[in-house]
Amino acid sequence: MDQNAIEAARAAYRCDGAAVVRGVLDTAWIARMRDAVERAIAAPSGASVEYTPQDKEGRYVGDFFVWMRDPDFAALMLESPLPALARVIMESRESRLFYDQLLVKEPGTQEHTPWHQDLPYWPVRGEQILSIWVGLDPVTVESGAVQYARGSHLEGKLYAPRAFSTTSGFGELYAKRGFDPAPDEAALRKRYDILSFETEPGDVIVHHPLTFHFSAGNLSRDTRRRAIAIRYLGDDARWDARQGTFMDKESVRTILREPVTLRDGDPLCEPNFPRC
Numbered sequence: 001m002d003q004n005a006i007e008a009a010r011a012a013y014r015c016d017g018a019a020v021v022r023g024v025l026d027t028a029w030i031a032r033m034r035d036a037v038e039r040a041i042a043a044p045s046g047a048s049v050e051y052t053p054q055d056k057e058g059r060y061v062g063d064f065f066v067w068m069r070d071p072d073f074a075a076l077m078l079e080s081p082l083p084a085l086a087r088v089i090m091e092s093r094e095s096r097l098f099y100d101q102l103l104v105k106e107p108g109t110q111e112h113t114p115w116h117q118d119l120p121y122w123p124v125r126g127e128q129i130l131s132i133w134v135g136l137d138p139v140t141v142e143s144g145a146v147q148y149a150r151g152s153h154l155e156g157k158l159y160a161p162r163a164f165s166t167t168s169g170f171g172e173l174y175a176k177r178g179f180d181p182a183p184d185e186a187a188l189r190k191r192y193d194i195l196s197f198e199t200e201p202g203d204v205i206v207h208h209p210l211t212f213h214f215s216a217g218n219l220s221r222d223t224r225r226r227a228i229a230i231r232y233l234g235d236d237a238r239w240d241a242r243q244g245t246f247m248d249k250e251s252v253r254t255i256l257r258e259p260v261t262l263r264d265g266d267p268l269c270e271p272n273f274p275r276c
């Protein structure tokens, strides 16, 4: 990886809340992960979600903690250039894998990923928390590139999460939180510049857990949009035992390696969240 490019991405991440880093993964990683994604889609976990209704065109499918079931996912998260990149961007001495999320939008998919921040969904707090979004296909705005409200992380406030679909059962869970409702799309577009990055396989996007982001459907006719979002934790990340995070969902807890025994304020030192 080009150190100047990483340095530039770190600076852009600090002020914009999202940045692209080009050419991080080589073609061998991409080929390996494309195969792994097919396996993951063919054998979904109990926590996987079909966001596209059955009678509609396309398919938006998601899954979580795939690394626990698939050694190639685990290798990408723990042994590829990604954890070192995460440490530099987070400015952290160590890094821990929080979880991975599969986000595949097939051609013709209409479903959006709604505007949201990530942190309100998660039972963690801290400054050194990072997502790396890895696209395995060429990604354009037409095929569902993620869009980011530039600098929105700087407000430092957690807003109520939005469910990605009405049928996932997450909506009722998040309503318990009592956070202010998130600004709507028009308000975000008025207040912030919108950033998006067209990427080639091998490029990755880093984003802050408080940056508002969204993606439209995949309106291309023939280009898939297979993506894996990987969440890393740095030195200051701590377990947050507040109610209404995705960890309250039984379908998520049952796919973990072992029951979570962490208490509020603990570092996430347990096998569910391995050190990289």
Ligand SMILES: O=C(O)CCC(=O)C(=O)O
Binding pocket: 103, 113, 118, 131, 133, 146, 213, 214, 215, 227, 229
């Ligand atoms: O891939 C997408 O459409 C959304 C990605 C996302 O929300 C995330 O990585 O946090």
